[in-house]
Amino acid sequence: MTAFETRLVHPSGIPGEPSHATSTPLYQTATFHQDDAGAARWDYSRSGNPTRDVLERQLTDLDGAHHAFAYASGIAAVNAVLRLLAPGDEIVCGDDLYGGTLRLLDDHARHLGVRVIQVDTSDPSAVERAVSDVTALILVETPSNPRLRTADIPALARIARRHGARLAVDNSMLSPYLQRPLDLGADIAIQSATKLLGGHGDLTAGVVATNDAALAERLAFLRNAEGTALAPFESWLLIRGLETLAVRLERQLDNVARLLPWLRGHPAIRRVHYPGSPDLAPRSGVVISVETGSVPISRRLVAATRLFRTTVSFGCVTSSISLPCTMSHASVPEARRAQSGLAEDLVRISVGIEAADDLVADLERALGEEKGKGEPRGPVIRSESVSAPGLLGSP
Numbered sequence: 001m002t003a004f005e006t007r008l009v010h011p012s013g014i015p016g017e018p019s020h021a022t023s024t025p026l027y028q029t030a031t032f033h034q035d036d037a038g039a040a041r042w043d044y045s046r047s048g049n050p051t052r053d054v055l056e057r058q059l060t061d062l063d064g065a066h067h068a069f070a071y072a073s074g075i076a077a078v079n080a081v082l083r084l085l086a087p088g089d090e091i092v093c094g095d096d097l098y099g100g101t102l103r104l105l106d107d108h109a110r111h112l113g114v115r116v117i118q119v120d121t122s123d124p125s126a127v128e129r130a131v132s133d134v135t136a137l138i139l140v141e142t143p144s145n146p147r148l149r150t151a152d153i154p155a156l157a158r159i160a161r162r163h164g165a166r167l168a169v170d171n172s173m174l175s176p177y178l179q180r181p182l183d184l185g186a187d188i189a190i191q192s193a194t195k196l197l198g199g200h201g202d203l204t205a206g207v208v209a210t211n212d213a214a215l216a217e218r219l220a221f222l223r224n225a226e227g228t229a230l231a232p233f234e235s236w237l238l239i240r241g242l243e244t245l246a247v248r249l250e251r252q253l254d255n256v257a258r259l260l261p262w263l264r265g266h267p268a269i270r271r272v273h274y275p276g277s278p279d280l281a282p283r284s285g286v287v288i289s290v291e292t293g294s295v296p297i298s299r300r301l302v303a304a305t306r307l308f309r310t311t312v313s314f315g316c317v318t319s320s321i322s323l324p325c326t327m328s329h330a331s332v333p334e335a336r337r338a339q340s341g342l343a344e345d346l347v348r349i350s351v352g353i354e355a356a357d358d359l360v361a362d363l364e365r366a367l368g369e370e371k372g373k374g375e376p377r378g379p380v381i382r383s384e385s386v387s388a389p390g391l392l393g394s395p
Contacts, residue, residue, distance in 0.1 A: 005246040011058040014050045026236040027051045047224050052235040062176045064183050065209035067216035070230035074192025075100045077206025081168050083222050087113035089136035094121040095340040096144040099329035124155040131163045141170040146289050146324040146348045148273045157185025173285045195315030198241040199248050203234045251353045252286040258356040268367045287314050288349045298345040304366035314350035322348045
């Protein structure tokens with residue numbers, strides 16, 4: 001088998017495509033003429049499209065899966081997995097999840113009769129205690145958003161199998177370049193392709209991959225019936241974005257390696273969240289979360305940066321910065337955020353491909369404006385480098 005990086009830039013072609021184009025053609029069409037009524041390979045782009053087929057074959061290969069499905073957004077992909085549940089089922093999930101996922105879980109609990117139990121999924125024993133005979137799904141993000149907690153995927157997979165449940169892993173923080181959940185025992189791998197896979201901030205997309213044929217059949221039915229498939233143009237954009245995934249991520253990780261020790265040593269930063277040992281080169285994604293000990297200071301930091309754009313989402317080639325508690329996680333009640341350990345002053349930094357010196361200078365200037373303001377802050381915790389038992393390197 002060729003290397004992962006090579007497979008990124010050599011997706012399979014479209015069978016029978018007459019022009020032999022070296023770049024995947026965009027089939028921007030809703031319908032297809034049928035020479036033999038009812039016997040055509042493609043008839044309606046909601047059900048199938050040549051451009052999306054190329055994308056899904058590539059995603060299947062990159063995730064080490066037998067089946068992969070592209071959706072209109074990351075949250076549409078999460079919802080597709082939750083649609084596999086039935087009333088009365090139980091889901092055990094992490095207590096540090098993307099705010100949109102938590103909102104969706106709350107809705108399923110209220111309207112579909114699904115019981116949701118949140119635990120610290122970085123602790124397998126806590127998951128074991130929470131799982132019951134009616135648990136149908138264990139859902140984790142690893143690393144989680146935004147506190148970057150990691151889960152031991154093989155351990156959770158064993159727990160799921162013992163109890164007859166399925167394990168779904170949201171891999172948006174890493175992509176299959178850095179971690180392949182199915183190889184580690186997960187039943188389902190989910191990604192927001194809006195982030196690292198696309199990488200340019202110009203599309204929304206989601207992916208669900210699995211090796212289970214029965215799950216794949218149900219996912220295919222629901223996507224076609226509900227009309228949640230990724231459109232042809234976004235499929236084409238995602239194919240193009242995937243070509244540079246490896247080179248983008250390596251550059252971003254180089255910048256993370258430069259920023260981490262600088263942030264850990266800065267007097268204005270009280271805590272740094274990033275998985276892995278400080279003594280090793282970072283391979284745990286392009287997001288760093290920090291705490292300043294003061295909500296006003298964090299707000300001013302986010303407002304003062306120039307290269308780090310204040311946006312939701314992460315993983316783009318351009319660096320960004322956000323306050324999750326007022327942005328991506330604003331829909332989560334404050335008491336619930338506090339219970340899960342999400343600090344109101346936490347700042348999420350997504351590191352792009354700019355020159356590292358420029359990124360350091362931008363943060364240094366923004367943090368320098370806080371000198372001498374004398375606001376009360378919490379105790380200094382120079383770094384919090386969480387272990388990463390489930391993380392794998394490039395396949």
